[in-house]
Amino acid sequence: MNRWLLILLSISVSISISGILKFICNRYFSTTKPTLYKLPPSPQSIPLISSLLWLGRISTSNIHSILNSLHAKLGPIITIYVGSRPLIFIADRLLAHKALIQNGAVFANRPPASATQKFVTSNQRNVSLAFYGPTWRLLRRNLTENFLHPSRAKSFSHSRRWVLQVLENRLESQEKSGQPICVREHFQYAMFCLLVVICFGDNVDENQIKQIEEVHRRAFLSFNKFNILNFWPRVTKFVLRRRWEEFYQLRKCQQDVSIPLIRTRKYLQEEDRKNMEPHHHGRAVSYVDTLLSLEFPSERRKMNEEEIANLCSEFLNAGTDTTTTALEWIIANLVKYPKIQEKLFMEIKEVAGNGDQVSESDLKRMPYLKAVILEGLRRHPPARLLIPHAVMEEDVVLNNEYLIPKNAAINFLVAEMGWDPKAWEDPLTFNPERFLNHDNGTGQDQFDITGSREIKMMPFGAGRRICPGYQLAMLHLEYYVANLICKFEWKAVDGDDVDLSEKSGRTMVMRNPLQVHLSPRRRPADAALTFSSSDLSFRSGSVGFGLAKKNQRVRVSVCRASSFVFRNLDADDFRHPLDKQNTLILRAIPGLNELGKALLGSVTEQIMLLENIGTSVLVSKNQKRESELSELHQLMTEAAKILNMEAPDLYVRQSPVPNAYTLAISGKKPFVVLHTSLVELLTRKELQAVLAHELGHLKCDHGVWLTFANILTLGAYTVPGLGWLIARNLEDQLFRWLRSAELTCDRAALLVAQDPKVVISVLMKLAGGSPSIADQLNVDAFLEQARSYDRASSSSMGLYIRNAQTRELSHPLPVLRAREIDEWSRSLGYQQLLKRAIQSTTPHDV
Ligand code: HEM
Numbered sequence: 122m123n124r125w126l127l128i129l130l131s132i133s134v135s136i137s138i139s140g141i142l143k144f145i146c147n148r149y150f151s152t153t154k155p156t157l158y159k160l161p162p163s164p165q166s167i168p169l170i171s172s173l174l175w176l177g178r179i180s181t182s183n184i185h186s187i188l189n190s191l192h193a194k195l196g197p198i199i200t201i202y203v204g205s206r207p208l209i210f211i212a213d214r215l216l217a218h219k220a221l222i223q224n225g226a227v228f229a230n231r232p233p234a235s236a237t238q239k240f241v242t243s244n245q246r247n248v249s250l251a252f253y254g255p256t257w258r259l260l261r262r263n264l265t266e267n268f269l270h271p272s273r274a275k276s277f278s279h280s281r282r283w284v285l286q287v288l289e290n291r292l293e294s295q296e297k298s299g300q301p302i303c304v305r306e307h308f309q310y311a312m313f314c315l316l317v318v319i320c321f322g323d324n325v326d327e328n329q330i331k332q333i334e335e336v337h338r339r340a341f342l343s344f345n346k347f348n349i350l351n352f353w354p355r356v357t358k359f360v361l362r363r364r365w366e367e368f369y370q371l372r373k374c375q376q377d378v379s380i381p382l383i384r385t386r387k388y389l390q391e392e393d394r395k396n397m398e399p400h401h402h403g404r405a406v407s408y409v410d411t412l413l414s415l416e417f418p419s420e421r422r423k424m425n426e427e428e429i430a431n432l433c434s435e436f437l438n439a440g441t442d443t444t445t446t447a448l449e450w451i452i453a454n455l456v457k458y459p460k461i462q463e464k465l466f467m468e469i470k471e472v473a474g475n476g477d478q479v480s481e482s483d484l485k486r487m488p489y490l491k492a493v494i495l496e497g498l499r500r501h502p503p504a505r506l507l508i509p510h511a512v513m514e515e516d517v518v519l520n521n522e523y524l525i526p527k528n529a530a531i532n533f534l535v536a537e538m539g540w541d542p543k544a545w546e547d548p549l550t551f552n553p554e555r556f557l558n559h560d561n562g563t564g565q566d567q568f569d570i571t572g573s574r575e576i577k578m579m580p581f582g583a584g585r586r587i588c589p590g591y592q593l594a595m596l597h598l599e600y601y602v603a604n605l606i607c608k609f610e611w612k613a614v615d616g617d618d619v620d621l622s623e624k625s626g627r628t629m630v631m632r633n634p635l636q637v638h639l640s641p642r643r644r645p646a647d648a649a650l651t652f653s654s655s656d657l658s659f660r661s662g663s664v665g666f667g668l669a670k671k672n673q674r675v676r677v678s679v680c681r682a683s684s685f686v687f688r689n690l691d692a693d694d695f696r697h698p699l700d701k702q703n704t705l706i707l708r709a710i711p712g713l714n715e716l717g718k719a720l721l722g723s724v725t726e727q728i729m730l731l732e733n734i735g736t737s738v739l740v741s742k743n744q745k746r747e748s749e750l751s752e753l754h755q756l757m758t759e760a761a762k763i764l765n766m767e768a769p770d771l772y773v774r775q776s777p778v779p780n781a782y783t784l785a786i787s788g789k790k791p792f793v794v795l796h797t798s799l800v801e802l803l804t805r806k807e808l809q810a811v812l813a814h815e816l817g818h819l820k821c822d823h824g825v826w827l828t829f830a831n832i833l834t835l836g837a838y839t840v841p842g843l844g845w846l847i848a849r850n851l852e853d854q855l856f857r858w859l860r861s862a863e864l865t866c867d868r869a870a871l872l873v874a875q876d877p878k879v880v881i882s883v884l885m886k887l888a889g890g891s892p893s894i895a896d897q898l899n900v901d902a903f904l905e906q907a908r909s910y911d912r913a914s915s916s917s918m919g920l921y922i923r924n925a926q927t928r929e930l931s932h933p934l935p936v937l938r939a940r941e942i943d944e945w946s947r948s949l950g951y952q953q954l955l956k957r958a959i960q961s962t963t964p965h966d967v
Pocket residue numbers: 248249250261436439440441443444447502503504506507508509580581582583585586587588589590591593594
């Protein structure tokens with residue numbers, strides 16, 4: 122035993138004599154208790170000594186075997202004394218029903234939390250540990266009614282699809298290595314990603330998810346290490362100061378990764394409010410969004426960031442390990458029993474057809490799938506004990522027989538309920554059939570997992586404190602099991618039987634983590650189906666891309682594999698946050714709108730329009746077929762189609778300066794201008810990215826400000842009478858906006874090119890390319906250059922120089938744009954957008 126624990130034990134024994142006496146008096150001589158009823162039986166014990174012995178004996182790994190043998194001796198309900206608090210355990214489903222359902226409100230309380238729990242739950246202000254009362258009700262209702270209500274389930278469908286893709290990619294790439302796949306780590310990562318997105322919103326990217334995962338993992342691994350701090354907190358705060366500091370530090374790290382994400386959601390909400398945009402403006406509502414507007418009932422104040430961060434940690438912790446463990450057990454049984462796997466696959470095939478994915482709406486038509494999941498949860502419930510309950514009243518009598526004191530922590534043996542031979546035939550066999558056409562007394566053919574009529578199993582608990590995430594968990598289990606079985610055949614590693622023995626930790630996991638081999642299922646039309654993971658990954662060799670020199674023809678009629686159209690694409694789906702922010706600042710400058718109108722009055726507009734018509738070539742579909750101009754037209758219409766917008770007119774203008782711009786003149790069709798030197802410099806794919814960038818300006822309605830800025834950058838401000846109008850401050854702000862708008866439009870370019878290297882290549886060529894060396898430029902080296910620019914300018918002097926150099930630029934530096942687009946291409950937001958896209962089947966001339 123830990124040396125410090127012994128010291129603590131001695132200290133606590135010596136200074137708690139009065140407490141001990143009180144405890145003995147209460148237990149054996151108290152006259153206030155009704156004598157008719159007794160506490161549930163307990164093993165023979167000597168006061169205090171037994172408590173201390175229990176403390177030494179019980180650990181997470183052996184608690185279940187100890188409890189089982191005590192129940193075998195003493196019956197379905199027992200008491201153990203640990204410290205001064207009686208622990209009551211119930212192993213009988215009828216008693217559980219009496220307590221949790223029939224006396225639901227009485228048994229819905231929680232006992233006081235330990236010191237470390239109090240700290241991480243803002244003093245028991247979270248859903249799982251809050252006392253039964255107004256704070257719990259507020260938080261719980263928010264979770265179940267505002268957030269996890271089944272009517273909202275759809276809002277994160279695209280995230281589930283994204284996570285599925287991530288999971289399948291990871292499994293596939295490990296299978297390729299030839300080594301057996303240990304699935305737990307992949308399932309864990311997938312479930313964590315999903316909950317992070319649901320919690321913080323789908324604007325988090327994978328790097329942020331990894332950071333959060335890293336600190337949560339650290340906290341998880343140190344879980345047992347900090348238990349000792351609760352033994353006598355006032356004393357441990359003194360003798361175990363370092364460990365407390367370590368605990369605080371770890372908690373701070375968890376908050377440090379969450380708080381910026383909470384601030385982002387707050388900022389987005391405020392923006393919506395300022396812009397009077399509809400609530401959440403099409404974004405899926407995250408858990409954080411709902412928490413931001415909650416007010417504690419007793420204190421009449423909103424939650425602070427730390428409190429919100431603590432609730433987010435609860436959300437992630439409650440849902441990740443439980444769902445991961447359940448998933449691993451279910452798949453393990455499907456590997457162990459290939460006939461059940463086959464039967465499940467046949468059902469999936471019948472409902473979902475030969476498609477590559479099972480959709481969420483398909484799940485409803487898969488009763489056998491549901492039976493497999495329920496059987497997995499019955500046979501291997503991940504949580505073997507509930508979170509301890511407590512009674513609300515002084516001394517409660519259960520079943521007219523057992524006295525339950527107010528200070529007792531009450532718990533329920535979950536697995537025993539689901540393994541009761543009186544409720545289930547051959548309960549230890551994995552047999553999903555038992556759930557088919559099971560009406561559980563409800564008159565419906567669906568098994569009632571909430572146990573409201575009768576508890577036959579309770580993997581999610583029952584009654585008022587039943588897991589609020591159970592419907593979400595069921596959806597996730599059904600969705601991932603169905604898709605994983607649809608995609609792969611799961612096989613045991615050669616010759617090995619799947620070992621289903623258990624190991625107790627935070628959840629009851631497989632003692633030997635599941636290892637498998639996977640074979641992709643063969644389908645008749647494999648290649649032609651909806652987009653697959655490889656279409657979504659960025660490979661420099663993707664169709665249509667090449668460092669072909671200009672003039673090399675990259676054409677023939679092809680159906681571009683990467684050509685997706687975004688049917689419902691909205692500008693805010695890809696708008697850079699700085700663009701949004703700077704647009705608001707610009708709008709807030711007094712008089713600017715009026716100035717804009719004056720500048721862009723009909724005379725200026727007319728000048729611009731006539732100049733283009735008069736000096737450039739309009740590119741139209743009427744150009745000679747197969748000519749370069751007709752190709753340009755084709756590139757433009759295709760890009761516009763992908764971005765879900767109408768194509769503007771396109772002009773090519775003679776100029777040695779490689780450039781492109783767009784003008785949106787009021788009342789006229791907007792147009793885009795390409796300089797001839799740009800056409801010389803870029804490949805077709807790159808030219809299309811440039812056109813898409815210009816389309817981005819139109820799509821985002823950059824109209825007035827952009828034309829305004831173009832007048833500045835094209836030199837129109839030298840027109841007598843205009844220049845003086847442009848005040849310095851306005852100019853600065855306009856440039857700042859323009860730079861951020863460029864970042865948005867680089868994103869539009871990426872949406873069309875669907876390969877970040879194409880966009881980065883354009884930026885690189887604009888920075889230093891000439892037609893003669895264009896095909897020697899290296900995109901990766903350019904990205905490395907961006908990183909070294911960041912490093913060189915990270916000092917305070919570097920930052921000063923960087924600001925001074927960029928302040929008056931209309932475009933961000935090319936290296937920074939490249940870095941930005943590279944990061945966005947790896948972000949969750951972008952990948953989710955790609956997943957929303959629909960493959961275009963129209964053949965295009967490229
Ligand atoms: C297979 C997956 C899951 C299992 C087996 C599971 C199981 C449980 C169990 C046994 C309890 C204790 C109930 C009690 O004390 O009476 C519980 C509580 C809870 N679970 Fe889950 N859970 C799962 C997934 C989730 C998910 C996905 C979330 C979050 C979205 C979640 C959030 C919670 C919360 C907040 C509580 C505390 C409820 C309260 O005290 O009112 N769980 N869960």
